[in-house]
Amino acid sequence: MTRIINSLSEISSNYDALFVDLWGCVHDGIKAIPSAVAALQDYRKSGGMVVLVTNSPRPRAGVVKQLAHFGVPSDAYDDLATSGDSARSAMYRGIVGQNVWHYGPVTDSRFFDPLEILENPLEITRVPLDEAEGIVCTGPFDSKSDPDSWRPELEKAKARGLKLLCANPDIVVDRGEVREWCAGAVAKMYTEMGGESLYFGKPHAPIYDLARRRLSKLDATITDDRILAIGDGILTDVKGGLDEGIDALFISGGLAAAETKTINQPNEDLLTAYLEKEKLDPPFTIGHLR
Template sequence: MTELIDSLDQVAGHYRAAFVDLWGCVHDGVRALPEAVVALRRFRDAGGIVVLVTNSPKPRRGVKSQLERFGVPDDAWDTIATSGDSARAAMFRGAVGEKVFFMGEDRDLGFFEPLALIEAPAQIERVELKSAEGIVCTGPFDPMADPEALRPELLYAKQKGLKFLCANPDIVVDRGDRREWCAGAVAALYTAMGGESLYFGKPHPPIYDLARRRLAALGQDVDRGEILAIGDGAQTDIRGAMGEDIDSLFISGGLAQSETRTERQPDPDALGAYLRREQVSPTYAIGRLR
């Protein structure tokens, strides 16, 4: 049974670390959410460790720069684990071959920067689709266009038997008041067409392994029962937490704001109906992270 709470403080004392989603929880894709910043600062002041666990296809350095632009201060978090870093490691280990077709926007070309942590990395070369051994996707070419527009390229790739590396399993995100498609929507279409998609962000295990390695790098050995996952994605943040057997706090005022009729807090009946429909059971729920 999901418990509706009014602030992170109510349950923070049960946990030593928080795996916190970014988009829809800490910022809205344009600016920081002030109440969330205060809540994370308070958690850290009480001795908690904040790991920002994001399905961004950007490397950790790119996410840090983005946080600075949005006004999320450094003292609200300890370290960052990105889907991009997890997927990059797989790419440089040759998960989809060395000649890859890149599907995404130019702003995500940092995905191909060398990764020093991999011994004898694959020599990645971006090529046209007809010459590719695999696909690397950080998102659609146009995040406002229906992913169905990519069906011809995906059909060709499927017929060639190309693997599809998805650097961001999110289906959509809200950038301010504008909803955009993400790489997860393209990967879902490719899978539905019979292609093979490889995922590295939430709700899949690789990003949680990375988050725990980030904790270990801070000198912290934290049991599963001492970790709280916080996020607004039922099928990413909450399902991922359930798969990892860690507690979760669902932010209803993010992607599910309208479905849960969230103002300051969600409507309890609408929240219950939404969670049943999504077939997830977060430990707690709150309207906004505060």
């Protein structure tokens, strides 16, 4: 059964590195969470390494810029791995073809920036749906839209047998007090309609492989049993970590705050019921990262 802790420092000495989710843990989509920033800074001062592992569809450089805008200082982390970079690598290897339909807001256009780490990347061209060989989904065109409005175009794509590359497996995020749909919701609908969706962020293996590569570039030889995954997504952050053989610290005050009645800490009975419903049992739980 999960152990509810009061601070990261209670268990941090057992780990040499952290794989930390961003949205709902380190920031709320608008601004940094001070207690989380302080906890990560203290952990790094003690010699630990922090790799931020996010399902953001943005390239790494874009997330670094976003973090600075939100007020997350650079000394709170060592490096980061994004679902966007993992998915971009697959796209430029041609996993959904050369001519792709971009399903997502124009603000995600940086997803299609050149990827210099690959040798001989495929030249990707964005085309209308009726000319596409595949779909690259970075999110709904409108994150607050009614999901039923997505169906007509997805039906057309399914009828053509197009594969959908999902750049962000998250279903929802909370931007401040507002809940918004993510690419994972589109991909889930497409799969339920009979289409094929391909995932590269949490809880799927490719992003953890990328996070480990980021860690190794820090001259760190750290085994999985010395890594702790931290996040508020029970089916992404927690499941992903556990599936990779990595311990997990569940942040109950993020996406599951209502279900667990978390203010400072979760209600123990409701937390137990929630974890039983999700069929997951992380080693540790805390209300908010601190």
